[in-house]
Amino acid sequence: MPYSPAPRKRRKDARPSELSAAALSLFVEKGFAATRLEDIAARAGVSKGTLYLYFDGKEALFKAVIQDGIVPVVAENEAIAARHTGSTFLLLEKLLDNWWAAIGQTDFAGIPKLMVAEARNFPEVAQFYYENVIRRARTLVGNTLERGMAEGEFRRMDVETTIDVIIAPILMLLIWRFSMANCQSSEADAGLYLRIHMDLLRQGLRASQV
Amino acid sequence: MPYSPAPRKRRKDARPSELSAAALSLFVEKGFAATRLEDIAARAGVSKGTLYLYFDGKEALFKAVIQDGIVPVVAENEAIAARHTGSTFLLLEKLLDNWWAAIGQTDFAGIPKLMVAEARNFPEVAQFYYENVIRRARTLVGNTLERGMAEGEFRRMDVETTIDVIIAPILMLLIWRFSMANCQSSEADAGLYLRIHMDLLRQGLRASQV
Amino acid sequence: MPYSPAPRKRRKDARPSELSAAALSLFVEKGFAATRLEDIAARAGVSKGTLYLYFDGKEALFKAVIQDGIVPVVAENEAIAARHTGSTFLLLEKLLDNWWAAIGQTDFAGIPKLMVAEARNFPEVAQFYYENVIRRARTLVGNTLERGMAEGEFRRMDVETTIDVIIAPILMLLIWRFSMANCQSSEADAGLYLRIHMDLLRQGLRASQV
Amino acid sequence: MPYSPAPRKRRKDARPSELSAAALSLFVEKGFAATRLEDIAARAGVSKGTLYLYFDGKEALFKAVIQDGIVPVVAENEAIAARHTGSTFLLLEKLLDNWWAAIGQTDFAGIPKLMVAEARNFPEVAQFYYENVIRRARTLVGNTLERGMAEGEFRRMDVETTIDVIIAPILMLLIWRFSMANCQSSEADAGLYLRIHMDLLRQGLRASQV
């Protein structure tokens, strides 16, 4: 018999992530304080009490949302970089593609805005996020840049600044989408935006070819 | 001895901005929902009830904070651009300097983070902000770019994208300062950051001089 | 010089009754608790603080409204009775007419409803009202009935019950007017109501004439 | 041992009427505005929050108190009239007896005073009360009078006026009990009062028997 774990069992295991998914979408939508546990429970299709079977409370839910959300993607990107061979710029593109598929097009896309909004109220979670997401992501990009420079594919440049130039537009894209985007009459085209960004980088990074 | 208006009167006139200043700093620090009116009152040195003499309630206070905070600076910058003569890049620098003095180094610096955090809960205020701050600021930068291109000082480029490239790092600087900045061990040097930004722009914008 | 006291002086003397008149109309309209001192002041055309120059506070205002409102009319009616000669039923009619002119067609008309609504919250005022209005009015009507019976104009009957029969409809008329009257589509005709009431009494009270 | 439903469940079903009973007694005692939700909860033996599980708020509680309180008794009286045979005056007595047992001797007795006091602040509830209690009660009495006249038991008379004569004293009895009654030294005897009222009616209504 190939597969088919008992549905009830699968349900039980899936619960926590169902719950934190519901929490994430509401936290992103309304902010932490303005989200009621009752709404999270309702969106997950369980009762309020059930939340407490899996999480210690609202704060714990917030931490879980942040901590479980993005870290795996960072690790995944680190793995991608580790096994990559060939053009460094192609690696940058791979990293962006993977990040876009795993974050940008999922509910996790709301996390940066959420984290920005709540960092001061949850310094401990912010610290965790800084060390496990931001720092690692910057290191990854930084290493990639250095690899490109070492191989002569990229021109020499200040690494920290260039990391900012690479990451900031991507972050702004997400933050914008979960804050002011509704105010624009015309829908922004995220795919186009990212392509332009990468095009600029392709030119901007490469060693000048005389 | 010149005259001095009755203190009571002077107080009355000053109150609204004292109150919204206190509100701003707390909203930025803890978010809208997590800020208690009592704390705002305490920070402004008045009682809870006094807030209601000047503002209709917490939401009205939020609107006032946003609407009164930044718009004057936008207008100021528009005026600066209108009367500027000479190098277009110099104008860009002037605009940045003024904005940095009037926003970046005051409590208003927290507004972008606040607006990002609360935009979804106050769509009406977000709309106001979009139209009176964001759109006007973008138009101002866009016109400046076009002026530079028309005069041959800047190379030809896609204006909308370039506006993003100019503005996004400045926004990120502020958003970062009011969210994750505490997580870094080393203090970031905003002045340096902006100087590098302008240096990159100076090179990136100018028409290639063969 | 016939008259013309200084207008300012007249104003000063008139203040308290202007204030309690404003208070009465609002108390009647919305009840004691739901009436804000600010509204009373506004209706009287003065500032909130001025109320405290003439009354000790909201309760004092309530007491004044009740105590100053109706007692004079009771005294007036007692005087009418004292100097009346002739048909006793005519006296009853005079009393009703006077009461109707001095109470029923003025703002004082709202006092019975107000007193009913607030008696339990102001037992002291209620006691005052009971002794100085209700008891005296009942005594007056009772004495009149006894006079009519003594002179053979009215048939013998239980006095206390008859007092009720005479007074209750008049009270109900006022209470109704200040409570449910707005619910009726057709305007009630108070004058007609009272005339029918008196007609019934004329028949009901008179000694049967064989 | 017969079964016994879970106490929790039994509680749940009983709660709303426990709560509105507590609310009624306090509203009658102190008026709507002067009654604190906390006191209602305390009198019902629950916490403040529990009220909100069953009612949307203070106003909803007020509406429930009025709407659920008296209407059933009106319906009951209509049924009594529908199936009555025999003397019409006996029917009047039955109606009074039933009303006295179901209203006059229960906490519902306070509703007329409450409704009078709050009608202006709750026009919608007042309208409901007018149409579902007052109008129906008057119609019931009016039909009874017409039946009596048609059968020759009652003399011919103006129906609307007579309805007033029948109902007003009963209303006054209740209103009095919940307002000024405490001011009297001697306890009024409601039973006696009603008996006298009916005696007067018996004489007043019957067709003169020559």
Next chain:
DNA sequence: TATGAATGAGTATTCATTCAT
């Protein structure tokens, strides 16, 4: 495991009252 009834601490808001001018 899951439920949802019950709780009560926490907060925005109102408004009678005071008092410097």
Next chain:
DNA sequence: AATGAATGAATACTCATTCAT
């Protein structure tokens, strides 16, 4: 005498959390 800015106690209502079933 008159003002109205300021106060802070009072209260309706919310919602995270608990726990008996």
